[in-house]
Amino acid sequence: MMDCIFCQIVAGKLPSETLYQDEEVIAFRDIHPLAPTHVLIIPKRHIPSLAQLTDAETPLIGHMAKVANKLAQEEGVAESGYRLVVSSGEQGGQIVPHLHMHLLGGRRLSDKLC
Amino acid sequence: MMDCIFCQIVAGKLPSETLYQDEEVIAFRDIHPLAPTHVLIIPKRHIPSLAQLTDAETPLIGHMAKVANKLAQEEGVAESGYRLVVSSGEQGGQIVPHLHMHLLGGRRLSDKLC
Numbered sequence: 001m002m003d004c005i006f007c008q009i010v011a012g013k014l015p016s017e018t019l020y021q022d023e024e025v026i027a028f029r030d031i032h033p034l035a036p037t038h039v040l041i042i043p044k045r046h047i048p049s050l051a052q053l054t055d056a057e058t059p060l061i062g063h064m065a066k067v068a069n070k071l072a073q074e075e076g077v078a079e080s081g082y083r084l085v086v087s088s089g090e091q092g093g094q095i096v097p098h099l100h101m102h103l104l105g106g107r108r109l110s111d112k113l114c
Numbered sequence: 115m116m117d118c119i120f121c122q123i124v125a126g127k128l129p130s131e132t133l134y135q136d137e138e139v140i141a142f143r144d145i146h147p148l149a150p151t152h153v154l155i156i157p158k159r160h161i162p163s164l165a166q167l168t169d170a171e172t173p174l175i176g177h178m179a180k181v182a183n184k185l186a187q188e189e190g191v192a193e194s195g196y197r198l199v200v201s202s203g204e205q206g207g208q209i210v211p212h213l214h215m216h217l218l219g220g221r222r223l224s225d226k227l228c
Binding site: 034035050051053055058059060061062063065066069070072077078079080081082083084085086087088089090091092093094095102104105106107108109110111112113114 | 193227
């Protein structure tokens with residue numbers, strides 16, 4: 001999927017400020033941050049969206065949340081507060097068609113979730 | 115935790131429009147919906163926030179996402195688009211101190227995630 005910018009990041013063909021990676025996922029800072037902490041956690045494998053995740057694959061979301069929790073601690077927002085967001089599809093506001101979880105924190109986040 | 119309104123919903127002491135439940139989780143409509151589809155998926159057990167979930171407990175988030183995906187299909191938003199949000203802590207905008215995942219959809223959601 002070399003037309004996918006997140007796959008290019010996974011492959012090291014586009015630069016990113018990588019904070020974590022393992023066999024399944026990679027986490028890097030969003031280049032257009034919406035909050036002081038704005039990290040994206042993505043599967044290394046190209047999965048277009050949450051809606052296309054099979055039931056058997058949903059443990060991946062738990063793993064991404066575990067990584068997000070670890071990064072929230074490292075970013076110093078675990079106690080002050082943070083938010084995880086996964087948007088799926090056009091009306092959901094998903095922009096890059098490669099499954100990703102946003103980790104947002106570092107200021108009082110808005111109550112407008114959508 | 116009978117001072118927790120979500121525990122009261124789990125116990126059937128407060129009414130809710132329940133859409134799904136199993137041994138681990140229950141899903142019901144938010145009484146102050148922010149979008150045409152606004153469902154909350156919560157663990158039946160009282161867990162105060164995402165930040166207080168241990169690494170061993172994070173598979174629960176995968177299970178909640180699986181339930182959310184199923185409900186997104188039932189609500190007719192799986193293809194059009196939807197969003198999952200978990201807020202943790204005060205700055206994260208968490209209002210009820212019982213872990214919950216928002217499922218939002220049914221209109222074009224804002225790009226403002228926070």
